[in-house]
Amino acid sequence: xxxxxxxxxxxxxxxxxxxxxxxxxxxxxxxxxxxxxxxxxxxxxxxxxxxxxxxxxxxxxxxxxxxxxxxxxxxxxxxxxxxxxxxxxxxxxxxxxxxxxxxxxxxxxxxxxxxxxxxxxxxxxxxxxxxxxxxxxxxxxxxxxxxxxxxxxxxxxxxxxxxxxxxxxxxxxxxxxxxxxxxxxxxxxxxxxxxxxxxxxxxxxxxxxxxxxxxxxxxxxxxxxxxxxxxxxxxxxxxxxxxxxxxxxxxxxxxxxxxxxxxxxxxxxxxxxxxxxxxxxxxxxxxxxxxxxxxxxxx
Amino acid sequence: xxxxxxxxxxxxxxxxxxxxxxxxxxxxxxxxxxxxxxxxxxxxxxxxxxxxxxxxxxxxxxxxxxxxxxxxxxxxxxxxxxxxxxxxxxxxxxxxxxxxxxxxxxxxxxxxxxxxxxxxxxxxxxxxxxxxxxxxxxxxxxxxxxxxxxxxxxxxxxxxxxxxxxxxxxxxxxxxxxxxxxxxxxxxxxxxxxxxxxxxxxxxxxxxxxxxxxxxxxxxxxxxxxxxxxxxxxxxxxxxxxxxxxxxxxxxxxxxxxxxxxxxxxxxxxxxxxxxxxxxxxxxxxxxxxxxxxx
Numbered sequence: 001x002x003x004x005x006x007x008x009x010x011x012x013x014x015x016x017x018x019x020x021x022x023x024x025x026x027x028x029x030x031x032x033x034x035x036x037x038x039x040x041x042x043x044x045x046x047x048x049x050x051x052x053x054x055x056x057x058x059x060x061x062x063x064x065x066x067x068x069x070x071x072x073x074x075x076x077x078x079x080x081x082x083x084x085x086x087x088x089x090x091x092x093x094x095x096x097x098x099x100x101x102x103x104x105x106x107x108x109x110x111x112x113x114x115x116x117x118x119x120x121x122x123x124x125x126x127x128x129x130x131x132x133x134x135x136x137x138x139x140x141x142x143x144x145x146x147x148x149x150x151x152x153x154x155x156x157x158x159x160x161x162x163x164x165x166x167x168x169x170x171x172x173x174x175x176x177x178x179x180x181x182x183x184x185x186x187x188x189x190x191x192x193x194x195x196x197x198x199x200x201x202x203x204x205x206x207x208x209x210x211x212x213x214x215x216x217x218x219x220x221x222x223x224x225x226x227x228x229x230x231x232x233x234x235x236x237x238x239x240x241x242x243x244x245x246x247x248x249x250x251x252x253x254x255x256x257x258x259x260x261x262x263x264x265x266x267x268x269x270x271x272x273x274x275x276x277x278x279x280x281x282x283x284x285x286x287x288x289x290x291x292x293x294x295x296x297x298x299x
Numbered sequence: 300x301x302x303x304x305x306x307x308x309x310x311x312x313x314x315x316x317x318x319x320x321x322x323x324x325x326x327x328x329x330x331x332x333x334x335x336x337x338x339x340x341x342x343x344x345x346x347x348x349x350x351x352x353x354x355x356x357x358x359x360x361x362x363x364x365x366x367x368x369x370x371x372x373x374x375x376x377x378x379x380x381x382x383x384x385x386x387x388x389x390x391x392x393x394x395x396x397x398x399x400x401x402x403x404x405x406x407x408x409x410x411x412x413x414x415x416x417x418x419x420x421x422x423x424x425x426x427x428x429x430x431x432x433x434x435x436x437x438x439x440x441x442x443x444x445x446x447x448x449x450x451x452x453x454x455x456x457x458x459x460x461x462x463x464x465x466x467x468x469x470x471x472x473x474x475x476x477x478x479x480x481x482x483x484x485x486x487x488x489x490x491x492x493x494x495x496x497x498x499x500x501x502x503x504x505x506x507x508x509x510x511x512x513x514x515x516x517x518x519x520x521x522x523x524x525x526x527x528x529x530x531x532x533x534x535x536x537x538x539x540x541x542x543x544x545x546x547x548x549x550x551x552x553x554x555x556x557x558x559x560x561x562x563x564x565x566x567x568x569x570x571x572x573x574x575x576x577x578x579x580x581x582x583x584x585x586x587x588x589x590x591x592x593x594x
Contacts, residue, residue: 018420019420019422021419022416022419023416024499025413025419026412026416028412029410029412029469030428032409033431033435033469033471036450036465037443037446037466040450043449044446044449101312104312106312108317112317112320113583114579115321115323116320117579118327118575119323119327120524121571121574123528123546123567123568123571124528124546125546125547125549125550126330126565126567126568127330129549129560129561130326130333133345134366139366171323174323175323176586179586179587180586221589224437232439232440234440234530234531239547239550240550252441268445271441272446275439276438276442279437279442283437
C-alpha cells in the first residue's frame with residue numbers, strides 16, 4: 001500500500017511520506033481517543049434513543065422527554081445554571097480587575113502572583129476542613145457577623161450554601177484567570193497606549209476602548225475555562241457536604257451519580273447528550289460574540 | 300497635589316491587594332499551622348464542628364469554634380500517628396499516587412507523540428480531528444463519564460484502576476497544549492536536521508523534546524493537579540472503597556480521628572505545593588501558552 005501511494009504520486013513523494021510518518025506518531029492518540037471517547041460516545045447517542053439495551057427498540061426522543069420531565073434533573077439544571085451564571089462572570093470580572101491592578105505600578109508583584117496562584121495547586125480535599133471550620137454554625141464567620149449585629153447563618157444548610165461554593169470556586173480559579181489576563185495585558189502594544197495618553201485620553205477610555213478590545217480573545221478563553229471549571233464544582237460540594245447536599249447545591253453531577261447507582265443507561269445517555277449539546281451551543285455563542293467584537297483587532 | 304493623590308492611590312492599592320492576597324493564602328496557612336496541634340487542643344477548638352459523630356461525653360468541647368493561627372503547643376504527634384501508627388492514611392496516599400503518576404507520565408508520552416504528528420503536518424482532515432479533540436477537552440465530566448463507564452464495563456475493568464488510567468492517558472488535554480507549543484518551533488531547525496540525515500523519530504526525540512522540556516513540565520503540573528484532585532471518577536468507576544484515593548477519604552475523616560485530619564490534609568498538599576514552589580514559572584508559562592483557543 002505504501003509503495004503504491006509513493007509510485008503513483010512520485011512528485012509528491014516527500015509530502016506523502018511526511019503524512020505517513022507523522023501518522024505513525026498520531027496513531028496511539030487517535031486509537032485511544034477513538035476507543036475511549038468517540039466510539040462509546042456514539043453508543044451513548046444510540047442508547048439515548050432506544051427503550052432499553054436488551055430489546056433495542058427505537059423510541060426516538062422519548063428518553064429526552066423523560067429526562068427533561070424529571071424533577072431531580074430539572075432541579076440540578078436550575079442549580080447548575082444559576083451557579084454558573086453567577087460564578088463565571090464574577091470569576092472573569094474579578095480576575096481581570098486583579099490583573100489590571102497587578103499590571104500597574106505596585107510593589108511585591110511576583111509575591112502576590114504566587115499568593116493568588118497557590119490555591120490552584122492545592123487539592124480541594126485538603127482545605128475543605130478549614131472551610132468547614134470557618135463556616136460552621138458556631139464558626140468564625142458567624143461570630144464575625146454577630147459583631148455587626150447580624151444573625152447567625154446556617155451556611156451549609158440554607159440558601160447560603162451556594163455563596164460558600166461560589167467563594168470556594170473564586171478562591172480556586174481567580175489566580176489562573178488572572179495569569180491569563182496578565183499575559184494578555186502584557187502583549188498589548190505599548191506605543192498604542194502612549195499615543196492615547198499623548199492625545200489626553202483618560203484611564204477609563206484607555207481601558208474600555210483600547211485594552212478591552214485587545215483582551216477580547218482572552219476574555220473568551222477565560223470565560224470558557226471558567227465555565228468548564230464551574231461544571232467541576234461538584235468536587236468541592238461533595239467534599240464539603242457529602243452525598244446529600246442542601247437542595248440549592250444539588251448539581252448535575254449529583255443527578256448523574258444517582259443514575260449511575262441505579263444503572264439507568266437511558267437516562268444517563270439522554271442527560272449526557274443534552275449536556276454536550278448545551279455545552280457546544282454555549283461555546284459556539286461565545287465564539288460568535290468574540291468574532292464580532294474583536295474582529296478589527298485580529299485581522 | 301496631584302502627586303499626593305497619586306501616592307495615596309498607590310498606597311491604597313497596595314494595602315487592598317496585599318490583604319486580598321493574604322486572604323487567599325489563609326486557608327492553606329491555617330491548615331498547615333493547625334496540623335501541629337495536639338489532639339486535645341484540636342478537639343477543644345474544633346470539636347464542635349465534628350460533634351455529630353462524637354458522643355456528648357467529652358465535656359471539654361467548647362460551644363464555639365476557636366480558630367487559631369498558631370497552636371498553643373507545637374506538637375508533631377499527629378504526624379507521628381499518621382506516618383507510623385495508622386497505616387490507613389498512607390495506604391490511601393499511595394492509592395492516590397498509583398492512580399495519578401501513570402496517568403501523568405503516559406498522557407505526556409502519548410500526547411507528545413501526537414502533538415509532534417500534528418505539528419509536522421496539518422491538513423484539512425487533521426484540522427478537523429484537532430477540532431474534535433478540542434470539543435472533547437471542553438466536555439465536563441458529567442458527559443465523559445458515561446462513555447468511560449460503558450468502555451470500562453465492556454472491557455471488564457470496572458472497579459480496577461485501569462478504568463481510570465486508560466481514559467486519563469488518552470485524554471486530549473495534553474495533546475492540545477503541546478500541539479500549540481510545538482507549532483511554534485521553527486521549521487528551519489527541523490529541515491536542517493533532516494538535511495543532516497535525521498529520521499522523524501530522531502527529530503522528535505533529539506530536537507523537539509529538549510526544546511519542549513519546559514512545556515512538558517508545565518503540562519505535567521496541570522494534569523497532575525487535576526487528577527490529584529479527582530473525585531468524580533473513583534466515585535463512579537470504583538466500587539471498592541479500599542481503592543479510593545485520599546481526596547475522597549479525607550472528606551470522610553470526620554467520623555473519628557479529627558485530630559489527624561489536618562496533618563493528613565497537609566501531607567496531601569505537599570506534592571502539589573512542592574511542584575508549585577519548584578515550577579511556578581513553568582506553570583505560569585504553561586497557563587499563558589494555553590490562552591486563546593483559536594491559537
